[in-house]
Amino acid sequence: MxxxxxxxxxxxxxxxxxxPGSTMRSFLGTALYEFLYEEDGRFVVKETHYANNKLVREGKSGPPLHIHVDQTEYFQVLQGALGAARGNETVRFTKDDGILVIPKGIRHRFWADSSINETNEDLVFKCWADPYPMQPGFxxxxxxxxxxxxxxxxxxxxxxxxxxxxxxxxxxxxxxxxxxxxxxxxxxxxxxxxxxxxxxxxxxxxxxxxxxxxxxxxx
Incomplete structure (x- = not known):
């Protein structure tokens, strides 16, 4: 109260x-979040950031700068291009680049990177944290x-x-x-x-x- x-x-x-359901949409329809659980119980979120949304094209659909204190975060791009600020560097990942790793304690943020997305595809990626489960945790x-x-x-x-x-x-x-x-x-x-x-x-x-x-x- x-x-x-x-x-x-x-x-x-x-x-x-x-x-109720296993999905949730973000503000102004920029992204769809799908909450998934692997066979081993690991929690994975699948995000789709829509290329036809102005905020997505401007790189504003991701979260603000943040740090996960005790968990390492992993990103696997399935479609499109992901941009990320990781510490003092900026990286760009596609599905051909493998897994993007953000070690615990490192400040970071991410967004849909239209600069290398020549086909204007939606950005689709999976994200998870390790160790899991952890309280408090992702x-x-x-x-x-x-x-x-x-x-x-x-x-x-x-x-x-x-x-x-x-x-x-x-x-x-x-x-x-x-x-x-x-x-x-x-x-x-x-x-x-x-x-x-x-x-x-x-x-x-x-x-x-x-x-x-x-x-x-x-x-």
Whole structure:
């Protein structure tokens, strides 16, 4: 239950229930997320970023710069071209380039790279994290809450709150308080803890997870 003074201090969207199922769409229809589980139980997300969407063509359909504290992230491109900032380098991957590895503790972001996508194909890739499962860690619940929150902020005309984003990130071991230059991870963790847990959760009443976004079965 959000108090009126909390809403006044930090406006937030009304969580919109998402239809049950194994897929979810991002804000402004830029991407489709499919939540998959391999035979060994490993969680994999398959993303399709649509080339006919203006934000995708401009490289704006991916997440902001972030760090996974304790998990290594892997990307396998199935179609199109993936651009990624990994630490101080920028890389571009297609299905012929194998697996893109983002070691734990490395700041990164990714996007659809139209500069080498001559056929204007949709970007399709699989992404997973290791080790899995891990708490807190990259999983379906984290993605549903992050995507759902950002989608509702966009559709309801509300600026996303850094306090809410920081709290959702804490629930997954993901640091969104992440500048484009080196700062020790322990400092970033401390800052995000203050913003997310102390201010976001305890003072402003934000939640790590919302049932409206996680009404489908998650593992």
């Amino acid at each position: 959000v108090n009126q003074w909390q809403q006044w201090l930090s406006p937030r969207p009304q969580p919109t229930p998402h239809p 999983d379906e619940s984290f993605l549903r809450n992050f995507i759902g929150y950002m989608r509702d902020c966009t559709t309801q005309g509300i600026q996303p709150s850094i306090f809410s984003i920081a709290l959702i990130g804490l629930s997954s071991g993901t640091l969104f308080i992440c500048p484009p230059f080196y700062i020790p991870v322990w400092i970033l963790k401390s800052v995000q803890y203050v913003l997310g847990d102390i201010i976001g959760r305890r003072i402003l009443g934000y939640q790590e997870a919302y049932p409206e976004y996680c009404n489908a079965k998650t593992k």
